[in-house]
Amino acid sequence: MPKGILGRKVGMTQLFDERGHIVPVTIIHTGPNVVVRRRTKEQDGYTALQLGLGEVKERRVSKPVLGQFAKANVAPTKILREIRTEDVSGYEVGQKIGAEIFEPGDMVSVTGRSKGKGFQGGIRRHGFSRGPMSHGSKYHRGPGSLSPRDGARVFKGRKLPGHQGAVRVTVRGLSVVKVDAEKSLLILKGAVPGPKGGLVVVREIILARREKV
Amino acid sequence: MDVIKVLEAQQMKAELPKFNPGDTVRVAFKVVEGGRERIQPFEGTVLRRKGSGIAETFTVRRVTYGIGVERTFPIHSPRLEGVEVLREADTRQARLYYLRERSGKAARVKEKRKQYVKG
Numbered sequence: 001m002p003k004g005i006l007g008r009k010v011g012m013t014q015l016f017d018e019r020g021h022i023v024p025v026t027i028i029h030t031g032p033n034v035v036v037r038r039r040t041k042e043q044d045g046y047t048a049l050q051l052g053l054g055e056v057k058e059r060r061v062s063k064p065v066l067g068q069f070a071k072a073n074v075a076p077t078k079i080l081r082e083i084r085t086e087d088v089s090g091y092e093v094g095q096k097i098g099a100e101i102f103e104p105g106d107m108v109s110v111t112g113r114s115k116g117k118g119f120q121g122g123i124r125r126h127g128f129s130r131g132p133m134s135h136g137s138k139y140h141r142g143p144g145s146l147s148p149r150d151g152a153r154v155f156k157g158r159k160l161p162g163h164q165g166a167v168r169v170t171v172r173g174l175s176v177v178k179v180d181a182e183k184s185l186l187i188l189k190g191a192v193p194g195p196k197g198g199l200v201v202v203r204e205i206i207l208a209r210r211e212k213v
Numbered sequence: 214m215d216v217i218k219v220l221e222a223q224q225m226k227a228e229l230p231k232f233n234p235g236d237t238v239r240v241a242f243k244v245v246e247g248g249r250e251r252i253q254p255f256e257g258t259v260l261r262r263k264g265s266g267i268a269e270t271f272t273v274r275r276v277t278y279g280i281g282v283e284r285t286f287p288i289h290s291p292r293l294e295g296v297e298v299l300r301e302a303d304t305r306q307a308r309l310y311y312l313r314e315r316s317g318k319a320a321r322v323k324e325k326r327k328q329y330v331k332g
Contacts, residue, residue: 010217011217013217013221013268014267015221015224015267016289020243020290020291020292022287022290027216027217027220029216185216187220
């Protein structure tokens with residue numbers, strides 16, 4: 001049974017592990033998720049799980065979407081997302097799933113929308129080097145040359161200043177430190193994209209084990 | 214109470230050792246050596262307390278064989294057994310970084326004068 005869940009980032013803190021070492025952790029509130037629909041190969045051409053998170057007033061939802069909830073016989077949810085999985089068996093439409101599907105030690109990936117940084121220069125956005133700030137230099141934080149002399153144009157994909165952040169980001173290889181099913185909290189080791197309160201999708205991953213040399 | 218505070222509270226110590234910057238303390242810190250646990254004492258002057266909540270730490274400085282050694286301990290660490298205050302100090306600063314540039318007699322801090330209760 002593949003594991004995946006929608007949640008909201010609560011914030012970060014630190015905890016001590018059993019050796020007394022400090023572990024940086026992110027807390028994720030997983031609400032209860034409800035299975036709204038199962039996508040199957042025969043019916044839809046692909047397999048996925050459609051999950052809902054949060055409550056919403058019925059009049060806030062458009063009629064076509066409301067119909068989908070009615071078909072599943074569940075209350076409308078604020079967020080409706082599909083999680084692609086190979087196997088949807090083990091999940092029933094209308095079933096509530098929470099943090100308890102994960103266990104400490106599980107490896108997960110977390111997808112979210114990163115914090116928007118606005119229009120940023122090349123140094124912050126792409127890690128460009130800066131020029132000397134003094135000694136008569138008038139070249140401080142510019143992008144430098146845009147192309148070779150005989151390039152005669154700017155090549156596509158040239159890294160330049162521009163808008164940074166507010167894009168979909170997936171972080172892989174985080175581990176589950178603790179699960180609090182009662183409060184539906186998931187505690188992961190490491191940082192997660194997005195602001196506090198931002199929507200995140202937590203999925204279990206199987207990391208290829210590196211051979212020992 | 215918010216979720217993060219509840220989670221932190223589970224690992225925070227209910228009773229903290231009371232000490233201030235400048236105090237001379239003996240810190241009992243558990244170390245694991247070859248699978249065996251023992252308590253390693255560290256004695257010196259508290260330079261600072263930093264951070265708040267579960268992330269609070271303090272730094273202790275001592276000079277051994279002419280070499281200054283500073284160690285920073287998380288105050289809520291389960292490996293921190295206890296802090297014994299050997300000498301209380303009266304300081305004007307909260308961060309005693311100036312002690313690093315001093316040695317010998319100059320690197321002392323004023324002792325706190327005992328307050329006598331009337332009667």
